[in-house]
Amino acid sequence: MLTVAYDGTGYAGFARQPEVQTVQGKLEEALRIVTREPVTTVCAGRTDAGVHALGQQVSFPVVEGFETESDLGRLKRSLDALTPDDIAIRGARFERTGFSARFDAKEREYRYRIVAGSTPPVFMRRFAWWHKGPSLDIPAMRLAADHLVGEHDFRSFCMAASAEGRTTWRYLDRVELLEESHLGEDCLVVRVIGNAFLHNMVRIIVGTLVEVGAGRREPSWVVEVLGARDRSAAGPTAPACGLTFWEVRY
Amino acid sequence: MLTVAYDGTGYAGFARQPEVQTVQGKLEEALRIVTREPVTTVCAGRTDAGVHALGQQVSFPVVEGFETESDLGRLKRSLDALTPDDIAIRGARFERTGFSARFDAKEREYRYRIVAGSTPPVFMRRFAWWHKGPSLDIPAMRLAADHLVGEHDFRSFCMAASAEGRTTWRYLDRVELLEESHLGEDCLVVRVIGNAFLHNMVRIIVGTLVEVGAGRREPSWVVEVLGARDRSAAGPTAPACGLTFWEVRY
Secondary structure, three states: OEEEEEOHHHOOOOOOOOOOOOHHHHHHHHHHHHHOOOOOOEEOOOOOOOOEEEEEEEEOOOOOOOOOHHHHHHHHHHHHHHOOOOEEEEEEOOOOOOOOOOOOOOEEEEEEEEEEEOOOOOOOOOOOEEEEOOOOOHHHHHHHHHOOOEEEEOHHHOOHHHHOOOOOEEEEEEEEEEEEEEOOEEEEEEEEEEOOOOOOHHHHHHHHHHHHHOOOOOOOHHHHHHHHOOHHHOOOOOOHHHEEEEEEEO | OEEEEEOHHHOOOOOOOOOOOOHHHHHHHHHHHHHOOOOOOEEOOOOOOOOEEEEEEEEOOOOOOOOOHHHHHHHHHHHHHHOOOOEEEEEEOOOOOOOOOOOOOOEEEEEEEEEEEOOOOOOOOOOOEEEEOOOOOHHHHHHHHHOOOEEEEOHHHOOHHHHOOOOOEEEEEEEEEEEEEEOOEEEEEEEEEEOOOOOOHHHHHHHHHHHHHOOOOOOOHHHHHHHHOOHHHOOOOOOHHHEEEEEEEO
8 A cells, every 4th residue: 555645736636537638547657667567556536637635545466576675665766756746655554465555545644735815836836826806704614514414415516417326425533724834835724534425525524614714605595505416506616726636544 | 117927947048138038028029019019127126037926016117108007907918918828917006207117126025945855846846946755843943044134245145246345244134935726736935035145145045944944054154154154154055046036015
């Protein structure tokens, strides 16, 4: 199992696809060079084009010749040297036989960064959504966020095409708003923790909370959005660049 | 007077030069388009190639047609629209006649970011120096940093060619080490505040402190370095990408 960080700006997402740059494609290419075998990986969360990860988890079967802790250290260093500088292998460890980075994940955390104001971010321009205009009403956004915590049908917060014929019930443990400064630029961070996520779910949650923060909707509107079970009831999908897949707990 | 932030990665420094991209070149080009006059600017600190700024200060004479507070707001917005997305105008204000962003500056602050460890930074790769290897001895670096505070001849901390025939005495108010997390990546930040700085001074200070942090020198070695009044006595010049010109006080 690898812990992988990546700047998603230059990638068509995590999942391998023909003819385009993907994080999985780069990782499996490096794994094949190091292990001299084709290796198929499984990740904890397939991030979309332009989405970043700090703690993506990637599992694959143990490869002959890489069976000890010191082999793992060598694997990590070799992969770091072979992958581009927008991908880093932060760690490598053994898990039990049959373990899956995807199916064994108990909790996933995403963080979404917003820079609000009349000045565009410079250092954060690839890692935050610039919400141009007056500052956002954070207390109102917090009230709205509270309505999303718990078990709900999040169909309104799922890309419509992906919701067909599947359950859209999910459990959110936390939806928090944090005020942070990164590289000297003030950010509003939406921290979302849950068991599993629907397609575009965090970005639609953020787009919806920003409707409230900008004063276009009341916090209680979120309750109506949940009840509608219809993508068109929610706010817009916030841009990919603000989103980071933060951490996975097993 | 403008407050300007820039990601220095793509620039040959602040100061205008023929045939290369510079921050001053981009700013003066935008100013000329907005004001329809050639405008010559003065900055608080000419940053080198690859060095960033959060609070660079840039002054120029008041231009006809831009004499009120509301003109200033218009000027800021127009400049933000005309400059590339790695330059942002964070503010614009009037100062007294004859004011100079350079000569009236009382105190300048620089911050230098280091990511130490075996994993290369991903999000911080353009904004920090990756010091590959074990973590740095921060208490030892703090002891070394304390020797630099106050008024000293910093000739050993100045690019040799720039020191000739000029005073190299400077006053440092603070040399602090802060442990911060930016975009999820742990950084060691060297915060340096002083009245004025020699060429490469902060980067040579950082390169010297890292010699101590890596255990290659004792903290008291810094006293010898100061006394030598010779560039070759100090540590290496730390890479440009870790440095940000943070703030100026008038």
